[in-house]
Amino acid sequence: MGVFIIALLLLSTELYVYDLGKTIDEANQNSFGDFIFAVRLGSKHVVVGSLANVSKGGVNQTLGINLEEWSSFVGRQYQFGKCILNFSLGETHPYASGIWISWGTNGTGVSGAYANFTLKLLDRGVDVNLKHVINITTTLLIKSTYKQMQDNKKQVNVTCKLLNEGTYALAKNFTLYYNNSSDWIVPGPQNNYTLMDYGNGTYFMSFVADIPSVNVEVSVHTHDWREIYVQTNVTSTEI
Amino acid sequence: MFNKKAQIRMLEAFLAVLVIFSASIISIKFSPPTNFDNEKMLSTLGMQALIELDSNGTLGKLIDERNWTAVTEDLKILLPVGVSFNVIVYDSAMHQINDFTIGNGLEGQKVVSVEYPCASQSLECRFYLVRLQLAFAG
Numbered sequence: 001m002g003v004f005i006i007a008l009l010l011l012s013t014e015l016y017v018y019d020l021g022k023t024i025d026e027a028n029q030n031s032f033g034d035f036i037f038a039v040r041l042g043s044k045h046v047v048v049g050s051l052a053n054v055s056k057g058g059v060n061q062t063l064g065i066n067l068e069e070w071s072s073f074v075g076r077q078y079q080f081g082k083c084i085l086n087f088s089l090g091e092t093h094p095y096a097s098g099i100w101i102s103w104g105t106n107g108t109g110v111s112g113a114y115a116n117f118t119l120k121l122l123d124r125g126v127d128v129n130l131k132h133v134i135n136i137t138t139t140l141l142i143k144s145t146y147k148q149m150q151d152n153k154k155q156v157n158v159t160c161k162l163l164n165e166g167t168y169a170l171a172k173n174f175t176l177y178y179n180n181s182s183d184w185i186v187p188g189p190q191n192n193y194t195l196m197d198y199g200n201g202t203y204f205m206s207f208v209a210d211i212p213s214v215n216v217e218v219s220v221h222t223h224d225w226r227e228i229y230v231q232t233n234v235t236s237t238e239i
Numbered sequence: 240m241f242n243k244k245a246q247i248r249m250l251e252a253f254l255a256v257l258v259i260f261s262a263s264i265i266s267i268k269f270s271p272p273t274n275f276d277n278e279k280m281l282s283t284l285g286m287q288a289l290i291e292l293d294s295n296g297t298l299g300k301l302i303d304e305r306n307w308t309a310v311t312e313d314l315k316i317l318l319p320v321g322v323s324f325n326v327i328v329y330d331s332a333m334h335q336i337n338d339f340t341i342g343n344g345l346e347g348q349k350v351v352s353v354e355y356p357c358a359s360q361s362l363e364c365r366f367y368l369v370r371l372q373l374a375f376a377g
Contacts, residue, residue, distance in 0.1 A: 009259060034286040034353075038293070042358035042366075045296050049364040056362065066364040073331055073366045077356045226296070226360060 032080070032126070036119060039074050039085060040132060043117055046070045047134045048226050051099065051113040055138075055229040060097040063113055064089055081123035090114030100137075107144075109220075109232030112137035138228040139163040144236035146216045154211050156236055158218055160203040164226070168201025172223040176205050179217040185209070214238075281322070281351040281373045288317035289355040289369060299359025302328055302367050307339040314371075315343060323347055323376040331366040347374025 050063040071085040089098030090113075100112035113136045121128040141161040146154045156178060162171050174195065177184040187193040187207035196204040205220075216236035223229050292298040292313055301309050314324060325342035329335055355369040 012260065012264075034283075034290070037290055038286075038355050038357075041290065041293055042356055045293075045299060045358040045360045046364050048296070049358070049360040049362060052360070053362040053364070058362070069331070070358055070364070070366060074356055077354065077368060079354065227362070 032121065032123065032128075035078060035083075036121070036128075036130060039083075039119060040117075042070060042074070043067070043085070043087075043115075044134050044136070047098075047113050047115055047136050048228070051111060051136055051138075052227040052229070054099050054113075055101065055111040056227075060099045063098045063115070067115060078121065081121060081126070083122075084120040086118045086120070088116045090116075103231045103233075105233040105235075107142045107232055107234035109140040109230040110137060111228050111230045135165065136226075136228075137163075137165055138169075138224050138226070138230050139166075140220060140222055140230045140232050142218070142220050142232055142234050144216070144218045144234050145239045146211075146236040147239055149208070152210045152212045153208060154216055155208045156206065156211075156216055156218060158205040158220065158236075160205070160220055160222070162201050162203070162222060162224060162230075164224060169224055170199075170201060171203065172225050172227070174203060174205070175221045176207070177219040177221070178207070178209055178211065179213075179219075180209065180211050181213045184219060277375060278349060278351045281349075281375070282353050284318060284322060285324070285351065285353040285371045285373045286355065288314055289353070289357075289371060291317055293355070293357055296360040298369070299357050299361070299365070299367070302336075302357065302369075303359045303361050303365060305336070307337055307341045311341050311343065314341075318373070321376055323374050325372045327370045327372075329368040329370070333368065336367075342372075345372055345374055346376050350374045 046066050047063065050066045053062045054060055067087050071087065074085045075083050077083070094100045094102060095114050098113050098115050100110060100114070102110045115134050117132050117134065119130045139162070142158055144156060144158045146156045148154055158176060160174065162169050175186060177186055187209060191207040191209050193207040194205065198204070217233060218236060219231060219233040221229070221231040289298065297313070310326060314326065318324060323343055323346050325340070325345040326337070327335055328337045328341070350372050351374065352370060352372045355371065357367045357369050359365045359367070
């Protein structure tokens with residue numbers, strides 16, 4: 001009888017340990033997925049911050065340096081095993097060190113960053129290799145027309161579209177310049193300057209100025225809400 | 240006489256087995272899984288709240304600004320009523336940077352801790368480790 005009781009005790013203990021282990025495994029799997037998500041989100045923030053830095057005059061290497069530090073930081077934080085975050089920066093045209101800055105004179109300005117990531121997680125009996133790409137692009141598209149008024153006065157209308165990763169996005173601020181043949185000037189109230197925000201990433205600006213040349217050049221400089229800077233110039237067409 | 244004694248012993252042993260077995264079943268089926276389910280749920284709730292707050296870079300921005308009041312208020316909104324929490328923020332050198340208590344007063348028998356690596360979108364790209372401790376209040 002004693003043997004029977006001991007057997008039952010052992011059996012119940014085994015059942016308990018089995019159940020306990022199963023629950024801990026499930027909890028680990030949850031933290032596993034959450035950790036991966038947090039790392040991906042953090043990587044995206046690093047790319048955005050680095051691009052904002054480079055677009056404001058920072059060196060292209062900023063992205064690589066910041067991602068190196070992030071990889072090292074993340075590697076130290078995973079509690080349940082080993083975490084290795086590797087990355088490679090976009091180097092194929094138009095990217096250099098993962099950065100693409102193209103502020104043209106054709107009405108299109110682009111500030112972009114591109115990086116490939118490999119996240120390797122080694123846990124008890126688990127070996128995960130995940131690849132993902134982070135591509136951050138802020139694009140500014142402008143179109144400008146002007147109407148000749150009396151003397152050299154011209155009414156200039158500029159339409160701007162701002163995009164984040166190809167979808168319309170809001171701007172934090174806008175600065176418009178026009179070229180009066182010698183200087184770049186910001187139009188003010190004296191120029192009847194108006195800015196209309198359509199709320200969907202489209203902006204309309206209008207002003208009247210003395211511009212002797214028939215080539216009416218305008219330049220738009222903007223920051224998106226992620227602090228990424230972009231600018232572009234365009235020559236207005238007469239209507 | 241001998242048979243009667245043996246019968247009582249048998250009954251005693253049978254009852255002992257019954258007691259032990261039922262105790263084991265109760266302990267397996269009820270107590271431990273409930274605790275672990277609660278811990279798992281708290282841990283998931285905590286991570287989801289932090290991920291939500293960090294999805295557009297708000298968490299990193301608030302930490303950059305040392306705006307602990309806003310962190311507390313946002314987590315109060317994101318976490319369900321009845322969950323108490325406390326947050327400790329470390330910089331990349333693992334120094335605690337919040338000199339202000341972030342939380343709504345941690346209280347509860349079982350406290351769960353989740354750690355969240357956070358990168359801010361600032362030009363300097365700062366990194367933080369956010370340790371969120373949670374418990375079911377009461």
